[in-house]
Amino acid sequence: AKIRYANTYRLESHNKFRDYVVRDKAQAILTNKLQQAKYDGVSSPSLCASISEEILQAMKELDFDRYKYVVSVLIVEKAGQAINVASRWVWDVQRDTWVSAECETETFIALALITACYYE
Numbered sequence: 001a002k003i004r005y006a007n008t009y010r011l012e013s014h015n016k017f018r019d020y021v022v023r024d025k026a027q028a029i030l031t032n033k034l035q036q037a038k039y040d041g042v043s044s045p046s047l048c049a050s051i052s053e054e055i056l057q058a059m060k061e062l063d064f065d066r067y068k069y070v071v072s073v074l075i076v077e078k079a080g081q082a083i084n085v086a087s088r089w090v091w092d093v094q095r096d097t098w099v100s101a102e103c104e105t106e107t108f109i110a111l112a113l114i115t116a117c118y119y120e
Contacts, residue, residue, distance in 0.1 A: 026101035039108035070115040
């Protein structure tokens, strides 16, 4: 016989997303990976991918239940330009959130954007 479970009707997370913990973790990962690096346009895409995977794995280890994550990492060469980064989402203002972390070196700026979307 198949076991059937009753609905819990729980709408809140037991372990709520704490943005300061995520920001500190992402900042530490960026700093550790990039503190001695120099900008290279060829290897930057693979570096962004590996850093975003590492940040995503760290978010999963923090075990905030009922959240899904989107991690985006940008590495931009310093050339005296201004940078505007924008993103657009459809989300629940009460539960969904985002965190950013950045690392600046002599030759580039790295920005990590972590989006946490609550799901029921």
